[in-house]
Amino acid sequence: MILKTLSTVIMLFAFPLVSNGQSFIDVTGKVVNSNTGEPLQGANILIEKTSFGGASDKNGLFSIRNLPLGNYTISVSVIGYEIEKQLITAESKNIKITFSLTSRTLEGENVVISGSRAVTGKTPIAFSNIDSRTLSEKYSSQEIPLLLDEVPSLYSYSYTGNGMGYSEIKIRGFDATRIAVTINGVPLNDPEDHVTYFYDIADLSGNVQDIQVQRGVGNSLYGTAAIGGSVNILTKGAGTEPGMKLSGTWGSYNTRRLNFSYGTGIINNTYSTYGRFSKLETGGYRNDSGVDSWSYFLSGTRYDRDMTTTFNVFGGPLVAKFAWFGISKDKLEDENERRTNYYSPSESNGFFDEQKDDFLQSHYQLLNDWKVSKNVRLENTLFHVKGDGFFLDYKFNRKPDEYNLVLVDSSRSDLLRKQIVDKWQWGWLPRLTIFRENWSFTIGGELSLFGAKHWGEVTWVKENNLTPPNNKYYGYQTDKLSATVYTHAVYGLSEKTDLIFDLQFQRLNSNFDQEIIGGFRNDYEYSLNYNFLSPRMGINQQVNENISAFANFSVAKREPKDSDVYDANDIDTTPRFGANSDNTLNFDDPLIDAETLYDYELGGMLRNSSGYVKVNIFWMDIRDEIVQTGLRDDIGLPIYYNAKKSVHRGIEVDAFASNSRGFYISGNLSLNDNYFVAYNEVVEYVYDESGNLIPFFDRSDNQIGGFPGYLAGLKAGYRNKAFSSFIGTRFVGRQYLDNSETEALSIDGYNVSSLFMSYDLTEGVKMPLHLQLNVDNIFSTKYETSGYVYYYEGFIPEYIPAAVRNTSITVTVKF
Structure with missing residues (x-):
């Protein structure tokens, strides 16, 4: 009788411990650059709709302890990269997961990933990329064409003489009516005049992440035809x-x-x-x-x-x-x-x-x-x-x-x-x-x-x-x-x-x-x-x-x-x-x-x-x-x-x-x-x-x-x-x-x-x-x-x- 009672007490105390081991898991992982494989430090890891989260260390590693069993979405973000989300099912075993984050710009070339964008070593066209820092260094109040004068075969000027007011852009001898301009992939050329009135979008220059200028026909597949070139903002x-x-x-x-x-x-x-x-x-x-x-x-x-x-x-x-x-x-x-x-x-x-x-x-x-x-x-x-x-x-x-x-x-x-x-x-x-x-x-x-x-x-x-x-x-x-x-x-x-x-x-x-x-x-x-x-x-x-x-x-x-x-x-x-x-x-x-x-x-x-x-x-x-x-x-x-x-x-x-x-x-x-x-x-x-x-x-x-x-x-x-x-x-x-x-x-x-x-x-x-x-x-x-x-x-x-x-x-x- 005493032995049976002791066995019952031990089971009552042991049950929560056994339950705890089966009801919670640990999630560990690594955050890396998808292009280079290098670890990313300081990534924000969040289990959505919960209070669980963490951050990656200098080796890109992270861990989240004692996550209750269930289905979750884990999202990872870090400055300069696209947000990555994955669905996990937390069952009886701990989970190890790797997040490969895509840079918003391709390493070394500052090319924003977009369907109309060219990529060095992949796209057989002539193009130039102007990144955010270069643009901000040149920008004081000018319209966008005046910021692009380092691009080969591109010529720009302003009728007012100082960069604000109606500006003109030409590429390879073609005027603005033959240059396709897009903002986030959306055509900007006026359908009647074919030109782009940059002064109608004042201070857009101060809100640009980067610009890619393609010379010649390039990757432009819709909107105003790119005869001389295209400007992708x-x-x-x-x-x-x-x-x-x-x-x-x-x-x-x-x-x-x-x-x-x-x-x-x-x-x-x-x-x-x-x-x-x-x-x-x-x-x-x-x-x-x-x-x-x-x-x-x-x-x-x-x-x-x-x-x-x-x-x-x-x-x-x-x-x-x-x-x-x-x-x-x-x-x-x-x-x-x-x-x-x-x-x-x-x-x-x-x-x-x-x-x-x-x-x-x-x-x-x-x-x-x-x-x-x-x-x-x-x-x-x-x-x-x-x-x-x-x-x-x-x-x-x-x-x-x-x-x-x-x-x-x-x-x-x-x-x-x-x-x-x-x-x-x-x-x-x-x-x-x-x-x-x-x-x-x-x-x-x-x-x-x-x-x-x-x-x-x-x-x-x-x-x-x-x-x-x-x-x-x-x-x-x-x-x-x-x-x-x-x-x-x-x-x-x-x-x-x-x-x-x-x-x-x-x-x-x-x-x-x-x-x-x-x-x-x-x-x-x-x-x-x-x-x-x-x-x-x-x-x-x-x-x-x-x-x-x-x-x-x-x-x-x-x-x-x-x-x-x-x-x-x-x-x-x-x-x-x-x-x-x-x-x-x-x-x-x-x-x-x-x-x-x-x-x-x-x-x-x-x-x-x-x-x-x-x-x-x-x-x-x-x-x-x-x-x-x-x-x-x-x-x-x-x-x-x-x-x-x-x-x-x-x-x-x-x-x-x-x-x-x-x-x-x-x-x-x-x-x-x-x-x-x-x-x-x-x-x-x-x-x-x-x-x-x-x-x-x-x-x-x-x-x-x-x-x-x-x-x-x-x-x-x-x-x-x-x-x-x-x-x-x-x-x-x-x-x-x-x-x-x-x-x-x-x-x-x-x-x-x-x-x-x-x-x-x-x-x-x-x-x-x-x-x-x-x-x-x-x-x-x-x-x-x-x-x-x-x-x-x-x-x-x-x-x-x-x-x-x-x-x-x-x-x-x-x-």
């Missing part, structure tokens, strides 16, 4: 590190930028949010060419085990004064005269002070990335863009019938006109990728709907009149449908050889309908349809761990922009179509054709742990290239025509070297030879010495105007955790203002230097303060970045001047 968005920043920039020409940003970091390894608000303004280097804008960027991300979803909202209102027109050569040397702006009321013989561009553009992006399985990935993006605003400018001595006016005491009058636009765009970008051991296959597409209403009003008339306020004098609307289907296949022929095949089909439909009003007495209504089939193929060879080479052939096609076919704001123009037998317009016969590019590329790279050298040779053969004549319309925009055959060819070199002490040097060189093979250029209203109208000029074998013959850059700098600095010089060759290849109608080559210094007191003296100094054009060189010609008893050049020495100081406080 990735925003910072919601990050893994919590914090708040307040930043201010003060610079030359009354330039000011105030910025506030806040990020929550990752909450429970599942959510993160981020917000950024900015105020930017400048007086502009050129007189009365100022910009006044606000901007916002809001982002939220949810991280699930196999899925990441991000929602971005950004935009802001802008008011910008004009500086479209250049100045004559005799004004270039005098410091005050070279700042002349004919839109300025103080310089323009009575120009109205209200001339401006007033616009609000808002962007909405929903991005979803679903890892369906180990071998299948599905990406979907929905986007919406809404823009509305007006363009207000003063016109001299205009006829009343042009503007639907009735004047009492005069047959002509000065007036103020407002050109108004209200536009929207919706789009869907799906992409499905299947991965296997030595190949991958992607099928994707784009569906985009666009609509716009345009109308004009006369808001003020100088002479006595019977015109009511905001008298309407033109109106029209457009709508567009773009549908694209593409395939992208990568086949590993061997461990060192990759083949790539792409095929894209694009269907474009554009409808135009004009209102009968005032002097616009023709109810023009037409539809344009384009079907483009574009194949691409390439090969990448990894000779050894230090040497790689590639070759590719690509075809790209692009339709004319709307104003190439018909400038519907101008009463003196008619749509550019052929004629029927009864002299009516044949809307099935547009006189300006789509252009077709055949792009041949050959390149190679030599690299080691200290740096790299890249060399690329390209030959771009173009049929019906849509080229600028060098002339401008009445608001300063270029006039375009087709060139029957042309060639853009060149050599590009890009190099970088650094040492373990933090010193580095980089350089680039591009030699560009862009010329017409066959082109008869029509220039209206030009007469010979006998007074006879000249129908065209033969430009065959001439250089194509508007792009320098060579571009080069040299930069030397130093970086450590607390301090960084550089000095760089940009060398730019001669560029012709039109296609006549006349030296008197050209811009001389120039070189200009810049200086940067910054000190992060957070790393240095442990104060939450960052100081930055930017000096552009150190030696106050007087130079011109662009220009054009106009005809008045001969061709006369005008020039767009750049700012002399200008300085900015940025102070950032971190909380």
Whole structure:
């Protein structure tokens, strides 16, 4: 009896111990870099929906003790890496698990992993990556094109002279209408104009994680065709590190930028949010060419085990004064005269002070990335863009019938006109990728709907009149449908050889309908349809761990922009179509054709742990290239025509070297030879010495105007955790203002230097303060970045001047 009682007591005490051993387990593991296998220290390990968690040590190891039995999701996060989640079942045995985290940038190359991004040693195209630190060092208040001047064969400038206001970007001799720009994979080019209005997204430069510039056709498979190249922008968005920043920039020409940003970091390894608000303004280097804008960027991300979803909202209102027109050569040397702006009321013989561009553009992006399985990935993006605003400018001595006016005491009058636009765009970008051991296959597409209403009003008339306020004098609307289907296949022929095949089909439909009003007495209504089939193929060879080479052939096609076919704001123009037998317009016969590019590329790279050298040779053969004549319309925009055959060819070199002490040097060189093979250029209203109208000029074998013959850059700098600095010089060759290849109608080559210094007191003296100094054009060189010609008893050049020495100081406080 005593023995039985003792046995019962022992069992009662022992049962909880036995139960405890069966009801709880330990989870141990390791966190490593998926590319290198190196351990990751400081990773945050969280058992979701519990209080259990931990962190990895210097060897990447972690342990979580006494986890109750059950099913759990373990999430692991570390700054600079994608969040990784795995499902576990905690049964009777302890669990050992390894997390391989994918870097948000590929080691050494800062390439953000994205379907449209190129990867060194894998993608057979010419490209350059500009990482976040490089961008932040150069950025004070400039628009994005001005931050990309270290990219081979890329030329950029601003009409205001100091980097804010309308900026231009060109690659390999192609202007912005042939350069595809995306933000987080979403096309940014305006569907009507094909250009990207960077000043409508003010301070986006301060919210960029990195930018990849692809030269040539590249990886662009949807949106505006990339003829000259593409600019792929990735925003910072919601990050893994919590914090708040307040930043201010003060610079030359009354330039000011105030910025506030806040990020929550990752909450429970599942959510993160981020917000950024900015105020930017400048007086502009050129007189009365100022910009006044606000901007916002809001982002939220949810991280699930196999899925990441991000929602971005950004935009802001802008008011910008004009500086479209250049100045004559005799004004270039005098410091005050070279700042002349004919839109300025103080310089323009009575120009109205209200001339401006007033616009609000808002962007909405929903991005979803679903890892369906180990071998299948599905990406979907929905986007919406809404823009509305007006363009207000003063016109001299205009006829009343042009503007639907009735004047009492005069047959002509000065007036103020407002050109108004209200536009929207919706789009869907799906992409499905299947991965296997030595190949991958992607099928994707784009569906985009666009609509716009345009109308004009006369808001003020100088002479006595019977015109009511905001008298309407033109109106029209457009709508567009773009549908694209593409395939992208990568086949590993061997461990060192990759083949790539792409095929894209694009269907474009554009409808135009004009209102009968005032002097616009023709109810023009037409539809344009384009079907483009574009194949691409390439090969990448990894000779050894230090040497790689590639070759590719690509075809790209692009339709004319709307104003190439018909400038519907101008009463003196008619749509550019052929004629029927009864002299009516044949809307099935547009006189300006789509252009077709055949792009041949050959390149190679030599690299080691200290740096790299890249060399690329390209030959771009173009049929019906849509080229600028060098002339401008009445608001300063270029006039375009087709060139029957042309060639853009060149050599590009890009190099970088650094040492373990933090010193580095980089350089680039591009030699560009862009010329017409066959082109008869029509220039209206030009007469010979006998007074006879000249129908065209033969430009065959001439250089194509508007792009320098060579571009080069040299930069030397130093970086450590607390301090960084550089000095760089940009060398730019001669560029012709039109296609006549006349030296008197050209811009001389120039070189200009810049200086940067910054000190992060957070790393240095442990104060939450960052100081930055930017000096552009150190030696106050007087130079011109662009220009054009106009005809008045001969061709006369005008020039767009750049700012002399200008300085900015940025102070950032971190909380």
